[in-house]
Amino acid sequence: MPQRTDSPLIEPDVIARVLAKGRSTGAEFSEIYVEDKRSTSAGLDDGKVEQVTSGRDRGAGIRVIAGDTTGFAHTSDLSERGLLAAAEAAAVAAKQGDGGVHTIALQPVLRHPVNTIVQFPDTVAKARKVELLQRADIAARGVHGAIVQVSAGYGDSIKQILIANSDGIFSADEQVRTLMRVSVIANGDAGMQTGYNSLGHTIGFEIFDENDVEELAIRAAQQAITKLQARPAPSGAMQVVIKQGSGGVLFHEACGHGLEADLVGKGSSVYRGKMGELVASPLVTVIDDGTMAGEWGAIGVDDEGHASQKNTLIENGVLTDYMWDYIRARKEGRKQSGNGRRQSYADLPMVRMTNTFVTNGSENPDDIIRATDHGVYVAKLGGGQVDTASGDFVFGMVEAYLIENGEITEPLREGNLIGNGPQVLKDIDLMGNDFAMGGPGTCGKDGQGVPVGDGCPTLRVKSMTIGGTAA
Amino acid sequence: MSTTVDDLQAIADRVVAQAGAGEQIEAYVSRGGETAIRIYEGELEHFASAQSEGVGIRVIKEGRTGFAYAGTLDPAAIAEVLADARDNVSFGTPDEFAGLAIPDGVAQIPQKFWDEELAGYPTDKKIALTKELEKLTLGMDERVRVDEANYDDGWGEVAVATTTGIRESGRGNSCYVSVSTLADDEEETQTGFGFSVGDSPKDFNLQKAAREAADRATRLLGAIKPPSKRTTVILDPYVTSQFISILSSTLNGENVAKGRSFFAERMGDQVADPRFTLVDDPTNPLAYTATDIDGEGLAARRNVLIENGVLKKFVHSSYSARRMNTVSTGNATRGGFAGSPGVGCLAMQLVPGTHTQEELIASVDDGVLIQMVSGLHSGVNPISGDFSTGASGMLISNGTVGAPVREFTIASTLQRMLLDIVAIGGDVDWLPSRAHGMSLVIRDVTMSGT
Numbered sequence: 001m002p003q004r005t006d007s008p009l010i011e012p013d014v015i016a017r018v019l020a021k022g023r024s025t026g027a028e029f030s031e032i033y034v035e036d037k038r039s040t041s042a043g044l045d046d047g048k049v050e051q052v053t054s055g056r057d058r059g060a061g062i063r064v065i066a067g068d069t070t071g072f073a074h075t076s077d078l079s080e081r082g083l084l085a086a087a088e089a090a091a092v093a094a095k096q097g098d099g100g101v102h103t104i105a106l107q108p109v110l111r112h113p114v115n116t117i118v119q120f121p122d123t124v125a126k127a128r129k130v131e132l133l134q135r136a137d138i139a140a141r142g143v144h145g146a147i148v149q150v151s152a153g154y155g156d157s158i159k160q161i162l163i164a165n166s167d168g169i170f171s172a173d174e175q176v177r178t179l180m181r182v183s184v185i186a187n188g189d190a191g192m193q194t195g196y197n198s199l200g201h202t203i204g205f206e207i208f209d210e211n212d213v214e215e216l217a218i219r220a221a222q223q224a225i226t227k228l229q230a231r232p233a234p235s236g237a238m239q240v241v242i243k244q245g246s247g248g249v250l251f252h253e254a255c256g257h258g259l260e261a262d263l264v265g266k267g268s269s270v271y272r273g274k275m276g277e278l279v280a281s282p283l284v285t286v287i288d289d290g291t292m293a294g295e296w297g298a299i300g301v302d303d304e305g306h307a308s309q310k311n312t313l314i315e316n317g318v319l320t321d322y323m324w325d326y327i328r329a330r331k332e333g334r335k336q337s338g339n340g341r342r343q344s345y346a347d348l349p350m351v352r353m354t355n356t357f358v359t360n361g362s363e364n365p366d367d368i369i370r371a372t373d374h375g376v377y378v379a380k381l382g383g384g385q386v387d388t389a390s391g392d393f394v395f396g397m398v399e400a401y402l403i404e405n406g407e408i409t410e411p412l413r414e415g416n417l418i419g420n421g422p423q424v425l426k427d428i429d430l431m432g433n434d435f436a437m438g439g440p441g442t443c444g445k446d447g448q449g450v451p452v453g454d455g456c457p458t459l460r461v462k463s464m465t466i467g468g469t470a471a
Numbered sequence: 472m473s474t475t476v477d478d479l480q481a482i483a484d485r486v487v488a489q490a491g492a493g494e495q496i497e498a499y500v501s502r503g504g505e506t507a508i509r510i511y512e513g514e515l516e517h518f519a520s521a522q523s524e525g526v527g528i529r530v531i532k533e534g535r536t537g538f539a540y541a542g543t544l545d546p547a548a549i550a551e552v553l554a555d556a557r558d559n560v561s562f563g564t565p566d567e568f569a570g571l572a573i574p575d576g577v578a579q580i581p582q583k584f585w586d587e588e589l590a591g592y593p594t595d596k597k598i599a600l601t602k603e604l605e606k607l608t609l610g611m612d613e614r615v616r617v618d619e620a621n622y623d624d625g626w627g628e629v630a631v632a633t634t635t636g637i638r639e640s641g642r643g644n645s646c647y648v649s650v651s652t653l654a655d656d657e658e659e660t661q662t663g664f665g666f667s668v669g670d671s672p673k674d675f676n677l678q679k680a681a682r683e684a685a686d687r688a689t690r691l692l693g694a695i696k697p698p699s700k701r702t703t704v705i706l707d708p709y710v711t712s713q714f715i716s717i718l719s720s721t722l723n724g725e726n727v728a729k730g731r732s733f734f735a736e737r738m739g740d741q742v743a744d745p746r747f748t749l750v751d752d753p754t755n756p757l758a759y760t761a762t763d764i765d766g767e768g769l770a771a772r773r774n775v776l777i778e779n780g781v782l783k784k785f786v787h788s789s790y791s792a793r794r795m796n797t798v799s800t801g802n803a804t805r806g807g808f809a810g811s812p813g814v815g816c817l818a819m820q821l822v823p824g825t826h827t828q829e830e831l832i833a834s835v836d837d838g839v840l841i842q843m844v845s846g847l848h849s850g851v852n853p854i855s856g857d858f859s860t861g862a863s864g865m866l867i868s869n870g871t872v873g874a875p876v877r878e879f880t881i882a883s884t885l886q887r888m889l890l891d892i893v894a895i896g897g898d899v900d901w902l903p904s905r906a907h908g909m910s911l912v913i914r915d916v917t918m919s920g921t
Contacts, residue, residue: 046729048566052559054539055809056548059523068511072519076543093518130562149730185854191733194854233859235882235919236699266511268618268653270660346521383849385861389618389653389660390691392878394861396849415859416850418880418919465696467850467859467880469917 008172009034009162010060014080018062019166021087025095027066029330030087031165033303034060034078035345038122039157044133046149052126061345062086065327066095074346109171111300112307115293117176118206121156128205129154132213136182139214143221146228148192149185152217156205163305171305177296177451178207179440182220188228193413195224196398200440200451201294223380223399230411233400233468239375240417240464241368241403246381246438248357248454251286253384253393254421255279257445259313260339260351261322261329263388270391270422271319279319280425283361283459286314288323290338290354295453296440297354304340304349311337314425325351343448353443357455361431365458368430370406376466377401377408378417381438391421394467416467424461432458476502479630480640482544486528486553487632495531495571495634496553497767500524500544501808503627506594510601510620518598525808530556531570535563540809571633572767572789572799579763579770580754584643589624589671592646597622597672601648604677608650608665611685614692618651618662622672637768645759647903648675654688661694661877663687668759668903687842691863694875697920703838703893704881704916705831705867708900708908710841711821715906717885718749719816720853722776722784724791724802726814733856733886734782743780743889748822750775751786751802758818759903766805766812774800776816780889788814819906824895828910831894833870839918840865840872841881856884862918879920883913891915 010018015032022030039055060083061074071094075086121129136152159175179200186193197220201207242250258269271279280286290299290308299308304326312320324332325340328351341352369377382396394416401408437455479500486498502524509516526549527540537559539552563569605620624646632638649666665684667675706714726732734742743749753762753771762771767789776784786802787795791814803812832840842864850859863877883891896910 042562044564048564049562050564050566051536051538051811052562053537053811054552054555054559056541056543056552057809058542067514069515070517072517072521074519074521074523076523076525089520093520126559126562185731187730191856192730192854194852227855233882235880235917237921266618267616268660268662346523348517348519383846385845385849387662387845389662390877392845392861392863394846394849394880396846396859414850414852414855414857415882416846416861416880418846418861418878420878465699465878465880465919465921467861467882467919469859469882 009036009160010078014083015164018083018087019164021084022062022064022091023166025091027064027091027094029065029166031063031163032060033345034162035159037157037159039155040121040126040129041153041155042130042133043153044137045151047137049130049133052130057344059345060086062090063348064090064094069094070348072348107168107170109169109301109305110307111171111173112291114291114298114300115203117204119204120158120176121178121205122158124205132180132208135213136217140182140184140217140221143218144186144225146186146188146225147184147221148187151183153181155179163301163303165305169305171301173300175202175299176204177202178204180213180216182217184220184224186224186228190228193224193227193230195220195222198439200296202296202298203294226411227413230413232470233412233415234376234466234470235468237463237465239372240461241372241375241377242459243379244365244432244434244436244456244458246454247378247459248438248456249381249384249395251358251456252353252356252454253386253395254424255286255314256353256356257386258388258391258421259322261324262351264322265328268389270389274319277319278317279422280314280317281428282317283428283431284314284317284425285312285359286356287312287359288353288356292355292453295355295437296451297453299354302338302340303342306336306338308354309338323351323353325349341450343450347448350445352445352450353452355453357437358457360433360435360457363430363432365432365434368432368458368460369403369408371430372403372406372460375403376412377403386421392418393421394418412468417464418467419464424464427462428459429462430460434458476628476630476640476642479628480632483630483632486549487634489553490634493532497529497571497631497633499527499631499808501627501629503625505623505625506597508597508601508622510605513602513605515598526552527808527810528552528556529811530560532560534565534567534569535560536569537563538811568790568793570789570793571635572637572769572803573635574637575769575799577770577772577801582756582761582763584641586644586670588673589644589646590626592672600672600675600677604648604650604681607677607681608652608684611681612689614654614656614689615685616653616655618653620650622648631768639764639768646672648677648680650680650684652684652688654692656692659692661688661691666903690865691875691877694863694877696878697866697876697918699919699921701915702918703835703912703914705835705838705840706911706913707840707842708898708910709902710844711911712902712904712906712908713844713847714911715819715821716904717847717851717853719819722786722816723814724785724787724795727785728791728794731854737782740782741780742782743777744892745780746824746895747777747780747889747892749777750820751816751818752820753817755818755820757901758820758907759901760818760905762817765801765817766803769799769801771817772801786814786816788812816905821895821909823897823899823909825897826894828896828898831896831910831912832867832872834894835867836869838867839876840867853885856886858883858885858888879918882917882919888913
């Protein structure tokens with residue numbers, strides 16, 4: 001196991017002075033978040049490695065809270081002078097007036113050990129990263145003569161963070177992510193169709209020991225080829241069977257966002273005031289788990305410095321908890337849940353999901369399909385979107401088939417499905433026993449994107465609206 | 472650009488001056504700041520002020536391209552960025568078309584991008600006007616709550632230099648306010664939003680933002696899920712803007728060259744209804760994304776892309792232009808210092824019709840007014856053309872607006888929708904987006920509900 005030099009991004013005595021400056025106008029809380037991220041990405045398109053990119057993002061965000069007001073300032077100047085200036089700006093923003101002198105004693109927080117990194121990506125030659133792209137290109141083009149275009153991307157990042165606050169929290173984490181994606185176009189008589197596949201984990205380059213790049217590319221190509229024969233998706237409400245893995249996006253949209261304490265607190269969630277109530281079919285247990293080793297949403301500590309946790313949100317259909325960040329939990333006098341996250345040092349943390357999934361039921365997935373007379377089988381979900389106040393949400397089907405008389409038949413063209421979160425959760429009538437996590441995702445909220453994971457077993461919703469064009 | 476940002480230009484020049492034999496270098500240097508104010512229940516919820524800066528360096532040698540960036544202007548870091556970009560060159564595949572833009576003699580059209588009044592606008596007045604927006608919105612309807620009222624502004628300075636003779640710099644600032652609403656009835660809550668943009672806060676129309684935010688949410692109270700059928704849709708200006716923006720990727724010359732556009736073999740064909748004329752015009756100062764230079768430093772210009780329904784032109788950067796044996800249309804895009812240039816439309820505009828939305832509604836026997844769409848990223852595929860989005864709005868029968876509807880989708884294909892356009896409104900709205908909007912009537916769209 002490689003040993004990495006572990007010098008702090010900022011010395012603790014500097015941190016203490018910056019936090020004290022943050023409280024100098026009377027604020028009750030100050031926090032510093034320091035980030036140093038190095039990334040490498042490479043893109044192949046149209047048969048050529050177009051560009052290798054190296055990136056460095058480094059800076060600090062300082063948050064000061066006085067009453068209900070948050071002041072925030074960020075800087076890319078990590079000198080003590082730069083940090084003190086940012087702390088002063090945040091303090092002034094939060095409150096006017098003299099708050100006196102504060103001394104802050106910092107206590108290290110133990111991070112949750114997410115997983116061991118075997119091969120840090122910055123120790124791997126760029127040529128090996130580029131070679132993956134060329135292998136993916138060859139593999140995808142080899143699937144069928146109708147494959148007319150392939151683009152592939154590789155990306156890795158090593159992000160060191162340090163978080164300290166005036167309550168004494170002092171924690172640090174190193175977050176490693178390695179990702180690969182392949183997009184394919186097939187051309188047929190009825191026009192072009194696309195295929196997409198991606199792989200991403202919070203591990204190093206060993207990701208490619210355990211996963212086959214060719215297989216990743218071949219699956220993307222097969223998806224595009226299959227869709228060349230696709231007919232328009234149906235229009236209207238029917239039974240929907242959702243395949244294991246990427247189907248977890250359904251829960252991310254149908255209830256995940258609505259269970260974020262900031263939205264609940266402002267009364268903009270359809271799940272407000274429902275604690276302890278049956279909000280879903282008893283088949284449904286929803287968990288958000290930032291500790292899930294290797295998964296895309298896994299973190300050692302959240303971006304407010306607290307160890308990640310495994311939290312049960314809905315248990316056998318009953319709402320058991322919301323997700324919390326530190327600030328809202330502190331206000332409510334309860335424990336945070338490790339869900340305070342931010343895109344970068346330039347952003348304020350919010351309540352965010354990590355890895356959100358539904359646990360196994362008892363049905364054999366083949367039996368779920370056999371039990372369905374007429375419906376749609378969604379083999380791969382794309383993204384989605386939700387209005388948390390009304391509960392209405394959509395998600396895209398990027399690979400889907402018709403189910404007729406208990407059998408999967410013709411492939412369908414792309415489209416969105418729409419439903420209402422609380423209704424869809426109640427309408428889940430069959431839950432499979434084949435749980436799997438889906439691919440790496442990025443969740444957007446208030447303009448910030450954070451890496452998340454989703455997962456589920458194969459399951460059935462007894463009625464959802466398919467947004468196609470066929471009668 | 473009109474103003475020179477001397478120190479940034481000097482940094483860019485110094486990087487470019489280090490080019491070795493047979494090496495092309497481009498340096499893009501920028502600096503910026505922003506203010507974000509959020510009001511909730513009459514109090515300041517947060518105030519964020521931020522400054523950032525960075526450099527992106529592109530190196531091209533023997534047809535291979537490398538790129539690196541860093542979020543700092545520290546001289547040691549800049550040297551490291553140049554070294555990384557040079558190192559990255561060796562991993563690229565040689566591409567005979569790779570290269571930087573070359574000055575093409577097209578003159579920039581001067582515009583005003585910097586507002587002194589905004590630059591000096593006091594913080595307490597920004598907070599006060601955001602509180603005013605929240606108050607105005609709450610006063611519109613007793614069923615309305617305000618989820619958040621926001622004020623945002625930003626300023627940026629940029630300089631670009633290349634070994635091919637590009638040398639441009641300038642600065643700009645902008646601001647807007649927005650408000651999100653919740654409207655409650657006994658059993659349900661619906662959401663809405665409104666916003667206003669301006670060169671400075673004096674241009675804001677808070678009343679209009681408040682009115683729209685309240686109306687959008689309250690109109691949907693009691694909404695039902697409609698039956699599935701084929702129908703005529705009238706897209707609200709905000710939705711039309713999102714629809715037009717999707718077309719950008721189909722008109723992107725690089726996508727055309729790489730076989731990613733369904734318009735690739737259609738130049739000169741009737742691809743849209745004859746009423747449909749689409750231009751990309753960043754030289755129009757009314758456009759929110761107006762600019763005088765593109766992402767490579769060439770002059771921005773007006774390009775007619777679809778004229779009376781006939782496909783006339785694709786947009787190009789210098790790279791896609793070389794591949795297609797044509798010239799750049801000044802359409803290189805750039806996402807700040809951390810990205811290398813791409814291709815895209817910069818400020819899309821439809822030539823408007825003459826009718827108001829009320830007149831368009833009066834002309835529809837049976838249809839639906841689409842107020843909001845969702846899932847554009849998950850249900851629209853600009854390569855195949857499949858189009859399916861979640862929607863909410865109001866039914867129209869016999870020329871009159873009727874019951875609100877929600878939890879349904881509208882679907883067709885982009886190719887068909889362009890040909891199925893029935894009318895284009897005259898109600899142009901210059902939205903904070905890459906495309907402006909107006910009411911747009913499209914027939915034969917599938918509405919999926921119950």
